[in-house]
Amino acid sequence: MNFFDSVLDPRYFRFQMKILRPFLLILLLLPLAVGCSTASRDSSSAQAFSAAVVDQEVMGKWARSCALCHVDGVADAPVVGDTEEWRRRLEQGEDVVMRNVLEGYNSMPPLGYCMACEISDFRAMIAFMAGTNQ
């Protein structure tokens, strides 16, 4: 079983927790640390992504597309679990973030290689990578 198959396995979620563990403390402290200094659209954007449902189907799509670059940071892609970097991206607001996904941004092609994804899938994937669905 390779990595991309393993994400469909429940054991993957333990792996996920393992790689996210270093960031969990930051994640817990994030609202206190940045809550007063970030713009209101930041929190509304984060809320939009936090409502997304990250289920097994979404994780399967993520593994076949986003993971190609967002696991290793290929071409400077923000890495899954790097909450600080993702927070910076989400500060731009939901519209900008979603437009970047749909139309492509820097080295990321339109749709981020997910030909089967709907907008709700992209929201959930971003929530997963940014840690806003915790």
Add this chain to the structure above:
Amino acid sequence: MNKRALQRLSRRSFLASSLRAALFGSCAASSAALAQQTPWRNWSGGLQCQPAGRYDITSENQLADILQSTNGPVRPVGSGHSFSPLVPTDGHLVVIDQLRGILDYDNDTMQATFGAGSRLGDLGAPLAEIGQGMLNLPDIDRQTVAGATATGTHGTGIQFKSLSGYITALRLITPQGEVMDLDASDGDLFDAARVNVGALGVVTQIRMQNREAYKLKKREWTAPTEELLAEFDERAANHRHFEIFPLVYSDYSLALQIDESDEPIGQTIIPAEEVELSNLRRPGLQATPAEKLALNNALAENAEMTEAVDLSYKLLSNIRTNPFNEMEYSVPAEVGADCVREILRTIYDQAIEVAFPLEFRYVSPEDPWLSMAYGDEPHATISIHRTASEDFRPYFDIIEPIFWKYGGRPHWGKIHSLGHDQLSELYPHYRDFMEIRESLDPEGRMLNDHLRKLFNA
């Protein structure tokens, strides 16, 4: 960039900075509100559509059910790497990237069966684990096996066919949802199906001829284009892979030569002697072709040589992170060098604003009917590129007639403007393919506007 920085430019940074310069006008984001439904776009962003239905296929049975239970147009999509409008549809978009992985293999015959939605870049490591390696690979590793073979995608090497040429069997789900397992014993149908532009149905499994896993040694350097063209045939014959990237507004090319190797994995960079560049004017938008030529030649002379040894799949294919659009034609190998010269001369004479190098390589003759290398003689393939944020049409419109002059056949996944009348003259079995297409898909469910133009349907 100041003069000191300019002086330090190596070949690698020279090429990268050329690409960045082309990107300066980066694409402006659309001000339109996001559509409620998710559009489809290709890799370069130049193509888009709003399919009525989008199916994330999990099994061949599900695919057959969908084909049987729905009406209207159907288009399969792999990674969306085609620059030509093969995919756009307002009908049903069928996504096959869950049909993936190594399904079966045989190390006696060195063949393996892949789920057709497998990305090429995901197959190298698992194939190496079972002791196999693909014989050749195209430049980009994120295409699916189905997409790459449907479009006749190829790598480099006069003794190597396209990926389609190494298909030994495939499974096709017809537009009626019937399963057809095809191999060489199926004759014409197999020859049509190996390069099928997604017009015969949906391919779900592909069995390919491989070889034992192997390592390669890659050598890259710059040299005068005329020198490389003069020795091209000899190098192509004596090395496993040899190709050049002729630099525009330059007398130089980047050469790439690859051979099998047992040396340890690693990379060596051999720096060139730095030359004085400070008296050269940096080419900007207003620079004349002569000014660009002088600078580019000096930079190319100052380029380092690199050598790398690695597993075959890591050296043959690349992750491309600068989106672009591309036109590629094949011409008979004996006129390939003349075609390259005429394109370079035209870019210079007409002062076309472009930074991307050309790509010039040979491919082996082969027998899939719609292969751009179909026939008994080797073909040269020549590519031109334009950054995705720029309008490719003015440049490509000027260069495309040069390809026609040399008897060029277009790559199916790349931009071209040919239709049925011209294509049927270029491919000896074009009408035979059209007959098979019509017999498998009499209602034209697998067609979109682009394919109707190709097949006069």
